[in-house]
Amino acid sequence: MPERAFLSPGWGHWFGTDQSGRDVFSRIVHGSRQSLSIGLFAITLSMSVAIPLGLLCGLIGGWLDRAVGWLLEILFAFPTLVLALLFVSIFGSGITPLIVATGLSISPGYTLLIRGQVLVVRNAGYIEAARALGHSPWRIIRRQVLPNAIRPIAVIITMGVGQAIVWASALSFLGLGAKPPASEWGTMLSLGRDFIANAWWLTFFPGLFIVLTTLSTTIVGRYLQYRLEKRLS
Template sequence: MSGLVLDSGLSQQRSWRLPPIGALLALGFLLAVLLAALAPQLFTRLDPLAITPREAFQAPSLAHWLGTDQSGRDIYARIVHGARQSLAIGIAATALAFTLAIFLGLLAGLGGRRLDQLISGVLEVLFAFPSLVLALLFVAVFGSGVGPLIVATGLGAAPGYARLVRGQVLAVRQAGYLEAARALGHSPLRIITRQLLPNAMRPLVVTVTMGVGQAIVWASALSFLGLGARPPAPEWGTMLSMGRDFIANAWWLTFFPGLFIVLTTLSTTVAGRYLQRRLEGRHE
């Protein structure tokens, strides 16, 4: 009896163990980015669009922590306010991609052999192209701007997600608990929404978490090419694009926006890996 109590106490202690320092730093950084997106006034009172020509191209200092750009705008304020647009683009594009992936994956996994072959063939053709190239193609069709940028990034990422969803649906659809639900007379819609989807999607939570960071990178790349948010919007990719002409003399114009893009992507990856270990029951 005492052995059981001891084992229970040890397992409870392991379950309450703090995340490793890397995961804590990643989660802390993502929390700060989220707060900046929701309430930028908590971090700065400066207007990210305020132009002060006499303060143009000031290097990082106590007055301007990350320097100023060619129009005298404060880089720190622009990065803080840009978190909202960059994070919103990443989340919206990932949500769009995963919604399309669920629809196509369910059709391919449950729609019969011919429909599966048709959808799988289309996905294979799309997957043969790099996702960023697909996003560039969609931007060329829909035009530039934040809305088309979200659609283009989401459509570019959808084929990869759809393949994963299809594989999970095929792996889960013959499970015993689904057969039991059919035997109990549950409707197909209820079986899909209550049994199949939750169990098929659980392993993909990690992929979606890391996909937000990847979507931010793709959206920033498109904005850098002038196909995303239009200047002087404080979007991180647009800031990179605006500062590239002055990189030789004002390195901070591109360094700090690029740094925050990298840190956000790295943090989503680390947080996703930690979440994966937790879902798999590994607490180390």
């Protein structure tokens, strides 16, 4: 309601109200589903591209590895946000294009990580032992290479969700993501920036939850990494 617009944080409205009189706390809670969904779908898309490419480059090598490496070098020449803007210009704006742009823009880095992990496992001593025992190449890949190369991906995915949320929020802040009146956190930041001098809570609380979510996924990822390393040691 207009008469309740720009109410500062208090007992009635913990995070205040926005320019339309809507409760900011309720919008952040409602928008958490949208922001987390964007992050999860974006990292899923990214991994669906990175895992096959990383495995193929690491296992096959040769011309395929050189070709993909050349493509990744070109993509790495662009900052992640610029690359995401390029994909947005191709696919358009909105939630679905936002997911596609975010997922594709962060996939090159994950492709290199997975490729490097495959190369480490492929040259490990237990792989040489399996070859010496006469195991077939397919059995070595299925029983030795793939499980050991993919195991750390759970850590990468966990931390990648927070990264995807940050990039998606950045695009929404620029007006290229979810459209108003969506309660996605980046869109809330974009709507509140014009009133930041008089209504600081419109940008502070959405930004705070973006930071806390990213920090939480990073902590969970680090914990999983610690448990994994402890288990393997």
